[in-house]
């Protein structure tokens with residue numbers, strides 16, 4: 001060993017160490033990200049297979065570690081050939097190797113030299129040959145750069161690297177010790193827990209202690225954000241958590257999480273907690289018209305030279321929300337988006353969208369695996385997880401887009417695009433009818449897409465100044481599609497939808513994920529604990545099955561703080577809102593609404609299954625009851641219009657807002673007290689019966705034996721309960737919910753309504 005380890009130790013991955021100490025110059029994404037992760041893995045496998053073929057005892061993926069003062073450095077070297085005493089670091093790339101920026105090459109050597117030292121120390125070697133193996137994804141050729149080093153020289157280099165990191169590591173160790181000491185002493189930030197909040201907090205803490213997943217159904221109004229963050233902060237100290245990731249489906253959810261962090265920070269002024277908000281690239285980018293490299297964007301130029309000062313300044317701030325990160329970034333002339341990515345490594349609590357952890361190329365997940373962090377993941381409003389995760393693992397390609405590209409793309413790419421077009425057209429010709437789902441993927445078309453992606457990637461690498469947004473969009477869409485095609489299985493459907501004819505013919509290829517469970521498994525496995533929570537997570541087996549919750553997942557159903565007497569629930573069993581009965585339903589719905597309004601004037605929301613239904617119901621209601629103020633959700637709405645719609649719901653206001661179930665007003669809005677005193681829900685929220693949903697139903701039946709329930713009933717009722725949940729927001733609210741449809745009287749439907757409601761038997 002290089003030096004005697006002292007306690008406490010700071011563990012750092014070789015890559016993180018080298019990125020910290022040896023990365024200088026411009027941010028430049030033109031070269032390195034070209035090969036996809038899959039291609040990178042495949043490239044490594046090709047090189048390893050070539051080495052193993054000659055029976056030389058070649059070793060792959062060698063775990064190595066070493067210490068220097070308080071530092072524990074660890075990582076996996078790509079390969080070692082004992083016969084030649086050659087240690088290899090494999091890097092995949094595309095295009096012209098000469099164009100690789102010098103700072104990328106320097107970083108690769110720095111990593112390899114650290115591995116060289118760790119290998120010499122572990123095996124008592126006096127010298128070793130270091131080989132940087134650049135593997136060209138396109139040509140499958142290797143360029144091997146070698147250097148011979150003796151163990152003493154490598155040790156000196158390693159110690160130099162560590163010495164320039166050790167001050168930072170000591171600062172981080174001190175931060176961690178102070179953080180954990182303060183967290184152990186941390187008291188709940190409010191005078192008392194709200195009803196239900198303690199139960200939620202205890203379940204969260206226990207899940208971390210048991211290192212398991214948790215599904216938590218916890219009603220609105222109990223303070224879920226503080227109720228989940230507080231116990232996990234306590235757990236961070238007790239269970240050695242490196243980080244907590246608080247993930248939300250919407251910006252409003254992120255805001256609530258940041259507010260909860262701020263509340264805790266305000267209650268514990270000595271707590272040195274670093275909280276970071278992750279913003280999407282399109283909101284964080286300062287130069288959307290530029291590309292992310294030093295020749296195009298001034299905030300990419302010299303990024304790594306200015307990063308140390310920006311990083312140090314940022315970490316002075318306990319609350320790094322989007323505005324704070326931007327302010328620091330601009331003060332140091334670095335890109336805010338890439339600064340926030342860097343800050344993840346040093347933050348204690350990271351607040352962001354689901355996709356940062358669960359997506360195909362999720363940054364938080366990748367960093368967790370690479371750095372072997374112990375993390376707890378919180379997913380708020382988790383009833384959205386099924387639909388969001390499905391989207392992450394689905395891919396679409398439109399033929400119309402390719403047709404345009406065939407005319408505008410550079411000549412060098414046309415042959416590859418033509419080949420895709422021919423295979424695509426052949427598939428369309430064979431199809432009977434507008435929609436078809438296929439058991440197998442069209443191999444020839446997928447092969448042509450893979451080739452086209454490779455050629456576009458090669459072209460971009462060879463022509464770094466060239467930029468075409470349409471080709472780039474197509475390229476990324478094809479990469480996503482072909483990546484998902486590699487893991488096509490029972491969890492997904494491949495379908496083709498045709499439209500138009502002749503020169504206007506178009507088709508959409510869709511790899512449609514139905515059950516995200518197989519994709520999420522590695523994400524659940526990588527975290528110490530994962531807690532999914534929402535006001536509506538029933539029935540739990542629907543979420544558990546489709547998301548693939550681990551077998552030891554705990555389940556808690558926190559009792560509502562609300563009393564049945566606060567909410568009058570009525571079932572209008574004399575009305576059917578089925579598609580064929582809609583016209584007939586309009587008059588009795590209008591009468592029912594008017595009757596309720598006359599009895600208790602105030603603010604109401606009325607939910608319908610579609611805009612068409614909404615318009616017809618609102619027209620008739622306005623015609624028959626012109627004295628009642630009515631406002632309608634338009635088909636398209638920006639944030640200002642959304643705010644204006646909600647602004648109509650004032651404490652002393654009166655009227656009925658007509659909205660669509662599952663839309664902007666069906667969840668995530670908070671209208672306490674007299675701002676909303678009732679809701680009319682004229683639908684069961686069942687997804688439309690169409691060929692796609694019917695395919696989903698068949699697949700759900702085949703996998704879980706619950707086709708109708710998992711496709712239609714549960715997702716529909718979840719929306720109904722969310723919408724009804726807008727009425728009672730606090731323990732002093734009172735209100736009325738009318739469930740308008742005869743099916744609400746059925747026992748199986750009533751069983752899906754919240755336990756605290758008192759639901760009478762039809763009126």
Ligand code: SF4
Nearest residue numbers: 285286287292297335
């Ligand atoms: S500011 Fe925008 S263009 Fe510039 S590096 Fe950042 S994300 Fe890329």
